[in-house]
Amino acid sequence: MEPLISVIVPIYRIERYLGICIESILEQTYQNLEVILVDDGSPDRCPEICDLYASKDSRITVIHKENGGLVSARKAGILASHGEFIGVVDGDDRIGRGFYRSLYSALSESGADVAIAGFSRDLFDQSQVILNTLPSGVYEGDSLAELYRQMLSCGRFHSFGVTTYLWNKLFRRECMLQSQLNVDDGISIGEDAAAVYPALLKCKKICITDNCAYHYRQREDSMLKQSQSFGKEAASLRLLYRFLSREFKCYPAEYRLKEQLDDWMLGTFIIRSGGVCRLNDSLPEGFPFAADIRGRAVAVCGAGTFGQQLVRRMKQSGEYTISGWYDDDYREYRRCCMDVDPMHEISAGKFDYILIAKLDRASVNSYRRELLDLGISHHKILAIEPSDEAKRKALSIYLNEYAGGDIH
Numbered sequence: 231m232e233p234l235i236s237v238i239v240p241i242y243r244i245e246r247y248l249g250i251c252i253e254s255i256l257e258q259t260y261q262n263l264e265v266i267l268v269d270d271g272s273p274d275r276c277p278e279i280c281d282l283y284a285s286k287d288s289r290i291t292v293i294h295k296e297n298g299g300l301v302s303a304r305k306a307g308i309l310a311s312h313g314e315f316i317g318v319v320d321g322d323d324r325i326g327r328g329f330y331r332s333l334y335s336a337l338s339e340s341g342a343d344v345a346i347a348g349f350s351r352d353l354f355d356q357s358q359v360i361l362n363t364l365p366s367g368v369y370e371g372d373s374l375a376e377l378y379r380q381m382l383s384c385g386r387f388h389s390f391g392v393t394t395y396l397w398n399k400l401f402r403r404e405c406m407l408q409s410q411l412n413v414d415d416g417i418s419i420g421e422d423a424a425a426v427y428p429a430l431l432k433c434k435k436i437c438i439t440d441n442c443a444y445h446y447r448q449r450e451d452s453m454l455k456q457s458q459s460f461g462k463e464a465a466s467l468r469l470l471y472r473f474l475s476r477e478f479k480c481y482p483a484e485y486r487l488k489e490q491l492d493d494w495m496l497g498t499f500i501i502r503s504g505g506v507c508r509l510n511d512s513l514p515e516g517f518p519f520a521a522d523i524r525g526r527a528v529a530v531c532g533a534g535t536f537g538q539q540l541v542r543r544m545k546q547s548g549e550y551t552i553s554g555w556y557d558d559d560y561r562e563y564r565r566c567c568m569d570v571d572p573m574h575e576i577s578a579g580k581f582d583y584i585l586i587a588k589l590d591r592a593s594v595n596s597y598r599r600e601l602l603d604l605g606i607s608h609h610k611i612l613a614i615e616p617s618d619e620a621k622r623k624a625l626s627i628y629l630n631e632y633a634g635g636d637i638h
Contacts, residue, residue: 236264236313240303245274247322254324260331266307271297326443333400340368343433347398347441353448364391370435382490388497388589394423420470428477499628504539519612524549532587533557554579577604586613
């Protein structure tokens with residue numbers, strides 16, 4: 231008989247999608263599964279849905295617990311599991327029928343400790359395939375050390391070598407168990423990264439695949455980012471930073487884990503704050519964009535988390551004039567009541583600068599090419615490209631000065 235795979239599903243307020251998720255797991259071509267549904271005190275009908283499915287399939291175990299957050303739910307699921315391999319599926323996502331068969335085959339053939347997939351990002355009626363930056367293949371010995379040197383930051387600002395997500399990976403139990411149990415329950419931003427990267431460092435062999443059968447559902451309510459104070463988010467990010475800093479200390483300096491962590495965390499701070507983060511004038515001139523845009527007419531390209539926070543902070547400050555907001559997925563953002571226009575209309579706008587509200591180099595370069603093709607002067611196109619000195623100073627301010635400060 232093939233080895234048991236434990237699939238842990240943390241569940242909270244997702245009754246609309248939960249049945250689709252569970253059925254996609256039960257329909258896997260790999261049948262020797264243990265499905266652990268963790269109801270994290272959900273106030274809707276999720277508990278009833280879990281119990282109904284458990285009555286229909288003996289492979290399902292249900293845990294009902296008080297609400298404790300995602301980390302707490304995953305821990306409860308792992309502690310109740312028995313599988314030789316452990317996978318996680320978020321309760322509002324779904325997986326293609328061959329997802330776990332493909333990952334298990336990759337592990338079996340390579341002898342690896344983890345199989346890493348890409349994923350498909352499903353947004354309304356569209357689906358976008360997203361792969362890891364590092365190429366598919368088996369990493370061990372020198373190539374594994376090189377993976378460790380690039381897994382959080384692969385040489386380009388805020389560009390992962392290996393995606394942070396827990397749900398597009400299948401781990402051998404011994405590599406994942408303690409890493410997940412060690413995660414601080416108080417971490418509420420970057421919960422996946424807090425488990426994934428320490429677990430990867432325990433692996434002797436890693437297999438990256440081009441499997442994209444995990445379907446991550448980009449929900450309408452998750453597209454529209456909350457406007458909570460950045461100070462609260464900064465506190466959570468500091469907790470994540472300190473946790474991973476401790477986890478990384480015992481590994482060789484050649485892996486550059488601290489430098490990678492600093493690069494990633496700075497990018498995350500910029501995204502969450504919209505980059506408009508001055509408590510005083512101590513940040514380097516021109517940070518985060520290499521020009522003083524205050525008082526100038528600016529257009530913004532990108533309506534994701536960074537774009538939304540950037541537009542919000544600029545409006546709040548009163549120092550900026552926003553002449554337009556553009557994104558290729560404008561239809562989806564309009565459905566969320568955001569005043570976003572298609573990219574091709576930007577050439578008809580009036581602006582002094584265009585701000586690319588993206589950090590990963592692939593997206594930045596894609597937007598830059600599109601703008602240049604529209605006839606926009608490259609002098610007017612600004613992206614986040616801080617110097618090493620500016621990055622060090624900005625990260626210090628984010629980590630230290632927001633202990634009592636805030637951006638509302």
